[in-house]
Amino acid sequence: MTSQMISGIAADRLSSDELAQNFADLHAPLKPHEVKVAADRCYFCHDAPCITACPTDIDIPLFIRQISTNTPEAAAKTIFDMNILGGMCARVCPTEELCEQACVRELAEGKPVEIGRLQRHATDTLMMQDVHPYSRAAPTGKVVAIVGGGPAGLSCAHRLAVLGTDVTIYDARPKAGGLNEYGIAAYKSTDEFAAKEVEWLLSVGGITIENNKALGKDINLDDLERDFDAVFLGVGLGGVNALDIGGSDKSGISDAVAFIETLRQASDLSTIPIGRNVVVIGGGMTAVDAAVQSKLLGSEQVTIVYRRGREAMSASRYEQDLAAKHGVKLMFNVQPKRLHGNGAVATLELEYTADEKGKLAVTGETLHIAADQVFTAIGQTLKTNSSLVLEGRKIAVNSVGRTSRDGVWAGGDCASSGDDLTVTAVAEGRDAAIDIHTTLMGGA
Amino acid sequence: MADLTTDFLGIKSPNPFWLASAPPTDKEYNVRRAFEAGWGGVVWKTLGAEGPPVVNVNGPRYGVIHGADRRVLGLNNIELITDRSLEVNLEEITRVKRDYPDRAMIVSIMVPCEEQAWKDILPKVEATGADGIELNFGCPHGMSERGMGAAVGQVPEYIEMVTRWCKQYYSKPVIVKLTPNITDVRLPAAAAQRGGADAVSLINTINSIISVNLDSMSPEPSIDGKGSHGGYCGPAVKPIAMSMVSEIARAPETAGMPISGIGGVTTWRDAAEYITLGCGNVQVCTAAMTYGFKVVQEMITGLSQWMDEKGHTTIQDFMGAAIPNTTDWKHLNLNYVAKAEINQADCISCGRCYAACEDTSHQAIAMSDDRTFTVIDAECVACNLCVEVCPVENCITMVEQEKGTVDLRTGKTVSADYANWTTHPNNPGSVAAE
Numbered sequence: 008m009t010s011q012m013i014s015g016i017a018a019d020r021l022s023s024d025e026l027a028q029n030f031a032d033l034h035a036p037l038k039p040h041e042v043k044v045a046a047d048r049c050y051f052c053h054d055a056p057c058i059t060a061c062p063t064d065i066d067i068p069l070f071i072r073q074i075s076t077n078t079p080e081a082a083a084k085t086i087f088d089m090n091i092l093g094g095m096c097a098r099v100c101p102t103e104e105l106c107e108q109a110c111v112r113e114l115a116e117g118k119p120v121e122i123g124r125l126q127r128h129a130t131d132t133l134m135m136q137d138v139h140p141y142s143r144a145a146p147t148g149k150v151v152a153i154v155g156g157g158p159a160g161l162s163c164a165h166r167l168a169v170l171g172t173d174v175t176i177y178d179a180r181p182k183a184g185g186l187n188e189y190g191i192a193a194y195k196s197t198d199e200f201a202a203k204e205v206e207w208l209l210s211v212g213g214i215t216i217e218n219n220k221a222l223g224k225d226i227n228l229d230d231l232e233r234d235f236d237a238v239f240l241g242v243g244l245g246g247v248n249a250l251d252i253g254g255s256d257k258s259g260i261s262d263a264v265a266f267i268e269t270l271r272q273a274s275d276l277s278t279i280p281i282g283r284n285v286v287v288i289g290g291g292m293t294a295v296d297a298a299v300q301s302k303l304l305g306s307e308q309v310t311i312v313y314r315r316g317r318e319a320m321s322a323s324r325y326e327q328d329l330a331a332k333h334g335v336k337l338m339f340n341v342q343p344k345r346l347h348g349n350g351a352v353a354t355l356e357l358e359y360t361a362d363e364k365g366k367l368a369v370t371g372e373t374l375h376i377a378a379d380q381v382f383t384a385i386g387q388t389l390k391t392n393s394s395l396v397l398e399g400r401k402i403a404v405n406s407v408g409r410t411s412r413d414g415v416w417a418g419g420d421c422a423s424s425g426d427d428l429t430v431t432a433v434a435e436g437r438d439a440a441i442d443i444h445t446t447l448m449g450g451a
Numbered sequence: 452m453a454d455l456t457t458d459f460l461g462i463k464s465p466n467p468f469w470l471a472s473a474p475p476t477d478k479e480y481n482v483r484r485a486f487e488a489g490w491g492g493v494v495w496k497t498l499g500a501e502g503p504p505v506v507n508v509n510g511p512r513y514g515v516i517h518g519a520d521r522r523v524l525g526l527n528n529i530e531l532i533t534d535r536s537l538e539v540n541l542e543e544i545t546r547v548k549r550d551y552p553d554r555a556m557i558v559s560i561m562v563p564c565e566e567q568a569w570k571d572i573l574p575k576v577e578a579t580g581a582d583g584i585e586l587n588f589g590c591p592h593g594m595s596e597r598g599m600g601a602a603v604g605q606v607p608e609y610i611e612m613v614t615r616w617c618k619q620y621y622s623k624p625v626i627v628k629l630t631p632n633i634t635d636v637r638l639p640a641a642a643a644q645r646g647g648a649d650a651v652s653l654i655n656t657i658n659s660i661i662s663v664n665l666d667s668m669s670p671e672p673s674i675d676g677k678g679s680h681g682g683y684c685g686p687a688v689k690p691i692a693m694s695m696v697s698e699i700a701r702a703p704e705t706a707g708m709p710i711s712g713i714g715g716v717t718t719w720r721d722a723a724e725y726i727t728l729g730c731g732n733v734q735v736c737t738a739a740m741t742y743g744f745k746v747v748q749e750m751i752t753g754l755s756q757w758m759d760e761k762g763h764t765t766i767q768d769f770m771g772a773a774i775p776n777t778t779d780w781k782h783l784n785l786n787y788v789a790k791a792e793i794n795q796a797d798c799i800s801c802g803r804c805y806a807a808c809e810d811t812s813h814q815a816i817a818m819s820d821d822r823t824f825t826v827i828d829a830e831c832v833a834c835n836l837c838v839e840v841c842p843v844e845n846c847i848t849m850v851e852q853e854k855g856t857v858d859l860r861t862g863k864t865v866s867a868d869y870a871n872w873t874t875h876p877n878n879p880g881s882v883a884a885e
Contacts, residue, residue: 047519050842053802056822111799115843 020305060109083133097127157185159241159419162436245390254346282380289384408439453758464491471734472559488744492555511672514661525687589655607642614646656682689715700729719753804837
């Protein structure tokens with residue numbers, strides 16, 4: 008018997024039909040006529056602002072024009088030339104802060120061209136045809152090791168493979184794909200898309216994946232440097248920041264990243280236990296993904312608590328509104344003070360904060376909210392302990408991904424350049440691949 | 452409230468919107484519904500001679516050029532004249548005219564170029580009580596292969612001859628419908644006038660192949676793998692039709708001859724434009740075939756509102772008002788200087804003006820790093836391309852340069868005098884200023 012009213016943490020809150028409906032595609036694919044209308048709205052701007060806003064510099068006006076002339080396959084090629092994970096990026100990119108924010112129709116009417124959904128139409132069309140659009144150049148005789156099979160590593164691997172270099176990807180997990188496979192809300196990557204995309208990408212040939220091989224445990228950088236002509240690190244941020252307040256030893260507290268991963272890997276969503284009153288601590292995309300999915304699993308009350316104001320939240324306004332639309336309550340300027348409960352957490356004590364001369368200070372005023380499950384989403388950290396120079400808490404790299412160590416490149420969330428976005432990781436992997444190729448072939 | 456009634460050749464109608472001779476006017480059922488919807492008149496779909504009627508193809512007859520969101524911009528057809536018997540059509544015309552005495556009822560006719568054929572049909576048409584006839588000298592497909600339609604309209608002598616027969620055997624107004632598939636429309640118009648026509652109507656459809664199927668390699672609409680050219684109409688042909696109308700209105704020989712304007716009339720505004728070029732009314736087909744008969748209601752209210760705003764109380768008030776301003780290129784004032792001006796508040800920074808000007812025109816628009824677009828007066832020839840490619844209406848405008856100021860492009864002071872090519876020093880055939 009399913010019930011949302013069971014106290015504490017329990018599975019089976021919603022029927023399988025409700026769950027299937029809740030976790031369906033967030034943005035359903037455009038229908039053929041919708042594609043025509045959406046594509047027709049593009050003005051084909053000169054030196055288009057949307058291209059500038061895209062971390063992978065996709066020629067957006069060109070691919071939309073190709074769609075509008077009934078050649079979505081050519082459009083997909085335009086996209087994949089710059090972003091081989093254009094299919095996933097079409098689903099997960101915060102387009103409202105990138106290409107669509109820059110769209111001149113956003114300025115003109117507040118309604119940008121639906122670039123993300125058009126990109127999905129093009130990439131889906133080509134990927135569904137089960138042919139890989141790239142062939143490999145003549146073998147270079149070089150071999151490159153890539154650590155981490157997430158967006159950065161896959162992008163780097165594909166580009167190198169196309170250029171004629173053989174690649175081995177070492178990934179710590181049983182499946183490749185990184186956050187595309189283990190992170191990201193389930194309703195953004197339905198129907199096993201992440202796994203299918205990896206399979207499609209690998210069909211170019213020349214890429215071997217070694218799963219369950221973690222850096223520092225199963226493999227080490229010195230050996231890779233010895234055995235390969237170059238190494239690319241795309242290890243992501245493996246660690247999570249811990250909550251350091253009183254009562255955090257109680258049960259019912261876990262990190263949001265692990266929760267999202269459990270959701271993504273679950274074959275039956277109804278088996279996932281979820282609290283009746285869920286609190287998510289944090290202000291980023293992970294917080295929103297965890298909160299919305301808690302609600303979709305059947306939690307009665309879900310609250311995101313964030314210690315600063317709305318504008319400081321790293322989740323976009325669009326994501327905040329998405330959470331609100333699903334019934335998630337967003338609380339700003341409150342920070343966790345103490346967790347209460349007899350063994351298991353029951354309430355979270357919060358303390359109000361205020362901005363004092365640019366510094367966050369507590370006001371002394373507190374409140375208690377019901378919390379039988381608490382997810383922490385307060386940032387991830389680099390876990391790799393190697394001899395590489397860091398910048399902040401990430402691996403220092405230059406504009407093409409070179410680290411402080413000769414022969415070692417890095418990109419994606421673990422590297423110091425750019426935002427922690429899938430699309431940025433793809434760009435960095437691609438650019439590092441080009442630089443690796445140039446270097447190995449005796450260029451610059 | 453403006454008075455939309457028209458008196459065209461003595462034929463009165465409550466408004467200037469007539470349905471053209473075409474599928475919408477092929478039968479009583481349609482025409483009654485059109486009149487109920489508010490159409491001022493109809494030209495009944497073309498009747499042929501007595502005997503077995505023509506047959507149409509049994510596959511697709513139409514093809515379309517679509518704009519955004521499948522908006523119909525141009526329509527092509529390979530349908531022939533009515534494929535119903537003459538007797539049935541005549542009976543229906545009689546009944547409908549009797550029931551709608553206040554609406555214009557014109558009968559379109561196409562029979563072979565033999566006097567007897569016209570002599571046979573005209574008394575029968577006259578007996579229906581219809582208000583006049585329109586001679587179909589325009590259909591470019593099918594019937595033209597049999598020496599009728601455009602095959603007649605392309606030979607001024609035939610037009611004159613047949614028109615004369617019609618005036619001889621028919622007592623009411625005779626309108627000659629002209630084909631645009633000729634080199635100079637003034638010649639057939641003058642021939643119609645010599646034959647005694649009371650008016651001309653134009654244009655009929657333009658020879659067209661709307662598209663080619665790249666799989667079957669057949670023009671479309673395709674009939675069992677083969678296509679034939681059709682007749683093109685709809686919004687896309689309006690500029691061609693209006694130019695032809697203006698030529699007839701301006702030619703000394705035909706000036707003042709009543710004209711019924713046809714070609715892409717889709718809104719009240721299109722109709723108003725035709726009327727300013729000298730038309731006494733307009734005929735509509737594609738708009739009705741796209742949206743249904745109800746579309747006339749917008750035409751009526753729109754024209755009425757505009758006339759009220761302009762202070763026109765009758766159609767005559769503005770009929771032909773644009774003719775005096777329609778002239779030859781050589782009479783355009785070369786001392787008129789304008790420059791493009793971009794309203795920065797309205798600009799959305801798409802850069803289309805820049806791409807168009809930089810790549811294909813006069814390199815007269817500058818683009819800054821922050822995507823601000825400005826006109827370089829020293830290069831701008833006022834070509835208007837930027838105005839037309841800008842997606843924001845009225846963001847870029849052409850501003851007349853004040854007399855007495857210096858045109859930065861030519862370095863010359865803008866003269867207040869009128870001067871055209873006929874007196875320009877670069878013109879080898881220039882004549883002294885009058």
